[in-house]
Amino acid sequence: MKDLAKTNNPYGDEKVFDACSIFGMMNLKGERFSAKDPVRAIANMHDRGNGLGGGFAAYGIYPEYKDDYAFQIMYLDREAKKKTDRLLSECFNILNEEEMPTQEANVRDPPIMWRYFLQPKKSRTKSQPADDYILEKVMRINTETGKAFVFSSGKNMGVFKGVGFPEDMAEYFCLEEYKGYMWTCHGRFPTNTPGWWGGAHPFNILDWTVVHNGEISSYGINKRYLEMFGYKCTMQTDTEVMAYTFDLLMRRQGLSIEVVSKILAPPLWSEIDTLIPKSELAMRALRQTYGSLLMNGPFTIIVAHQGEMIGLTDRIKLRPLTAAEKDDFLFLSSEEAAIRLVSPMLDRVWSPRGGEPVIGRLESPEVVEVLV
Amino acid sequence: MKSYVSPEYIVERDQDRCIRCKVCVNQCSYETHYYDEEDDIILSRNENCVNCQRCATFCPTQAITIRENPNHYRSNANWTQEAIAGIKKQAETGGVVLTGMGCDKPNLTYWDRLLLNASQVTNPSIDPLREPMEMRTYIGSKPDSLELDAEECGGVMLKTKLAPQLRLETPIMFSAMSYGSISLNVHKSLARAASEVGTFYNTGEGGLEKSLYKYGDHVIVQVASGRFGVHSEYLNAGAAIEIKIGQGAKPGIGGHLPGEKVSKEISETRMIPVGTDALSPAPQHDIYSIEDLRQLIYALKEATDYTKPVFVKIAAVHNSAAIASGIVRAGADAVVLDGVRGGTGAAPRIIRDNVGIPIELALASVDQRLRDEGIRNKASVIAAGGIKSSADVLKAIALGADAVYIATAALVALGCTVCQKCYTGKCPWGIATTDLWLTKRINPDLGAKRLSGLLRGWSLEIMEMMGGMGINAIESVRGNRLLLRGVGLSDTELKILGVRMAGE
Numbered sequence: 001m002k003d004l005a006k007t008n009n010p011y012g013d014e015k016v017f018d019a020c021s022i023f024g025m026m027n028l029k030g031e032r033f034s035a036k037d038p039v040r041a042i043a044n045m046h047d048r049g050n051g052l053g054g055g056f057a058a059y060g061i062y063p064e065y066k067d068d069y070a071f072q073i074m075y076l077d078r079e080a081k082k083k084t085d086r087l088l089s090e091c092f093n094i095l096n097e098e099e100m101p102t103q104e105a106n107v108r109d110p111p112i113m114w115r116y117f118l119q120p121k122k123s124r125t126k127s128q129p130a131d132d133y134i135l136e137k138v139m140r141i142n143t144e145t146g147k148a149f150v151f152s153s154g155k156n157m158g159v160f161k162g163v164g165f166p167e168d169m170a171e172y173f174c175l176e177e178y179k180g181y182m183w184t185c186h187g188r189f190p191t192n193t194p195g196w197w198g199g200a201h202p203f204n205i206l207d208w209t210v211v212h213n214g215e216i217s218s219y220g221i222n223k224r225y226l227e228m229f230g231y232k233c234t235m236q237t238d239t240e241v242m243a244y245t246f247d248l249l250m251r252r253q254g255l256s257i258e259v260v261s262k263i264l265a266p267p268l269w270s271e272i273d274t275l276i277p278k279s280e281l282a283m284r285a286l287r288q289t290y291g292s293l294l295m296n297g298p299f300t301i302i303v304a305h306q307g308e309m310i311g312l313t314d315r316i317k318l319r320p321l322t323a324a325e326k327d328d329f330l331f332l333s334s335e336e337a338a339i340r341l342v343s344p345m346l347d348r349v350w351s352p353r354g355g356e357p358v359i360g361r362l363e364s365p366e367v368v369e370v371l372v
Numbered sequence: 373m374k375s376y377v378s379p380e381y382i383v384e385r386d387q388d389r390c391i392r393c394k395v396c397v398n399q400c401s402y403e404t405h406y407y408d409e410e411d412d413i414i415l416s417r418n419e420n421c422v423n424c425q426r427c428a429t430f431c432p433t434q435a436i437t438i439r440e441n442p443n444h445y446r447s448n449a450n451w452t453q454e455a456i457a458g459i460k461k462q463a464e465t466g467g468v469v470l471t472g473m474g475c476d477k478p479n480l481t482y483w484d485r486l487l488l489n490a491s492q493v494t495n496p497s498i499d500p501l502r503e504p505m506e507m508r509t510y511i512g513s514k515p516d517s518l519e520l521d522a523e524e525c526g527g528v529m530l531k532t533k534l535a536p537q538l539r540l541e542t543p544i545m546f547s548a549m550s551y552g553s554i555s556l557n558v559h560k561s562l563a564r565a566a567s568e569v570g571t572f573y574n575t576g577e578g579g580l581e582k583s584l585y586k587y588g589d590h591v592i593v594q595v596a597s598g599r600f601g602v603h604s605e606y607l608n609a610g611a612a613i614e615i616k617i618g619q620g621a622k623p624g625i626g627g628h629l630p631g632e633k634v635s636k637e638i639s640e641t642r643m644i645p646v647g648t649d650a651l652s653p654a655p656q657h658d659i660y661s662i663e664d665l666r667q668l669i670y671a672l673k674e675a676t677d678y679t680k681p682v683f684v685k686i687a688a689v690h691n692s693a694a695i696a697s698g699i700v701r702a703g704a705d706a707v708v709l710d711g712v713r714g715g716t717g718a719a720p721r722i723i724r725d726n727v728g729i730p731i732e733l734a735l736a737s738v739d740q741r742l743r744d745e746g747i748r749n750k751a752s753v754i755a756a757g758g759i760k761s762s763a764d765v766l767k768a769i770a771l772g773a774d775a776v777y778i779a780t781a782a783l784v785a786l787g788c789t790v791c792q793k794c795y796t797g798k799c800p801w802g803i804a805t806t807d808l809w810l811t812k813r814i815n816p817d818l819g820a821k822r823l824s825g826l827l828r829g830w831s832l833e834i835m836e837m838m839g840g841m842g843i844n845a846i847e848s849v850r851g852n853r854l855l856l857r858g859v860g861l862s863d864t865e866l867k868i869l870g871v872r873m874a875g876e
Contacts, residue, residue: 012876014854014872015854017494019494191494214495215494215495215842217491217495217841217842217843217848218843218848218852219852219854220851220852220853220854220855221847221848221849221850221851221852224743224851224852224853225851227743228743228746228748228749229746253517253518255518255520256520256522256528258522258528259520259528266845268504268506269506269508270504278527278529278530279527279528281530282520282527282528282529282530285518285530285532285534286518287847288510288512288514288534288537289514289515289517289518289534289749290518291845291847291850292749292847292850292851294845294847294848296842296843296844296845296848297495297842297843297848298495298496298842316498316503316504316844318495318496
């Protein structure tokens, strides 16, 4: 992984600094739609990126393999692929594998990209939950084999990303041919010149994806806290820290997104002190226990996993987020204009308050805005 | 025997300015100044002067200047003044050279070689005068995770029961200084300031004087090897209990409060006869290993019905990381690390200056070890020993401390000038003494005001620095070593501190 960290962060900065445009679009009934609108919307925020990173996460795109893990892996050379393939066939039953379909587009230096549909080998997982097994293997591939990076590892979803403007990425990956019920999109403005496609957003682990705009000033401690729970922050990006935080709190510890949002962007102590005793106790315990996961500094994120899309900003809202609804669609965007471009007439459009999540859930068309 | 040790200081008096008011004569507890009635002149005995600056501060006409004695032995990088004078003194007395306060040697401080970050462009700095800035800190054991029940109304209900926690409005506490080594008025000042600011003061090992029980919510009661003043009521009077294993100024050795200092009040509080020496053994004689420590921790928890966090304080020594890990596993709610520059009322100078390691290195390695073992959240880490500014506090927190203890800085706020003569019991500033003529020099009302002023000033500075880094909650600084950069440090030092070189 030394190789990848170096490629992703060529100057060895303490982390990668970037800012961005983000966009999310979800059909709350689960009806699938093409990438056309999400791509138009993110392209509309072209100037928020600088052509050094763009990407998409799409959910519901592999219905024919919906119960299998879809691994999408980047390789810097053939040797890395050979090594990784050996590891994969050792640990998994591979149901299908193919080079990822791409076409000519305005992109630079794409790596070798391969897609696998996998099931863990029963004989090897033992009593370990399948997700933990996958997580462990992803960490292993990313850290051990060298020059290989699993950039997508969930079921019935996929991440498509690289170095370029998001609209160019969409063209390169032929995204108009995919249909998903939920898309999140990212245009990136890094302050260095990443040579590595893996550094682009969305960041993914299992079926969790994060697109992120901002800089986490608490990164140093967030990372060290996650390391206590076995996460290795190899990409040196805020987004990676976000993704692992969601994995730890929601998947492993079973906390709800409402609670997690209060960990990442907690109310002020002065607000907590005025709550009714029962809520005060709970909120205080959250800050006491998870203070190291408070995400300090400016951020807006769109986090998605199967059936759910969440928008959240830092508690004093130092980065923009607009939410909107139209019929069965929920939109989240850095700028309202991008939403209006694909859906000029909206039922409702609002600016969520700092630290208050906007949650879109499949099968529950009502969008919940949680208050303290 | 004629002493070969020459006076360290020369008292200069501008006789044109001197009005013979005798303030200096009365203020000096070392009898440096005396009035010659015949000649109507005030004269000084240079050999008595400790350069505490009491007389110079109180002289109404600023007639007094204290200078270092310019009579030096021949310069020698190896045979320094201190080395030569120390040997002469020992040859004349045949004893151990005593001293007070912390190690005064250069090159043992790392704070000044660590620098903090600030936001520029990629994230905004925050103005603490206009925006919230949160310093509140909770000391105590935290669980790995919480269990919550969702409620119908959308709220949540906490199922996990947290261990007892101390709430600090600023991450600075007053470190242990026993009643006896310092006066009751100083304890009163500390207790009142801690209550006012919302932090804690530590009793030290001399018990808690009855009149201070009312400040119990802001008191940490200490249990040390002498067990002075330890009884059930005492344990339950405080908000937390600290087991003292060691002290940074004198790791591995005990304490000795001379009988002259054991007045009636101190004898009552310490539960020893008036005028007897109070000897604190070097080890706690019921703790010869880690499993014994566990028993004491739980004995104290039992005695207080598991309502109070139990701290364990050790001096920062070579194996601190492994020892701290053991302390956490033994059930302590907080580990206190006291570095080589930590102060004392009395210690052999040779121990103070040569035993123990700098707090910065111990803190960094302890925090990292606890993280490597996945138990950092099981206990808070408190750093002590040589913290002299708000920047040091913030750097300690960034290295991994939950909070810091200050003691020397608190005494300086009360007037102490760090003359290092605490062990004489004659402190002219009325701090490290039990002589009632001297102790009344500290007025607890003014003392509390000075101490809370210090905490408030430091807190404001910490908020400014946090705001500059774009951080509005102290927990985002804690253990966030990316906020630090080193200068003038070797690769090994940087590695142990877990800090990158400036410019990197």
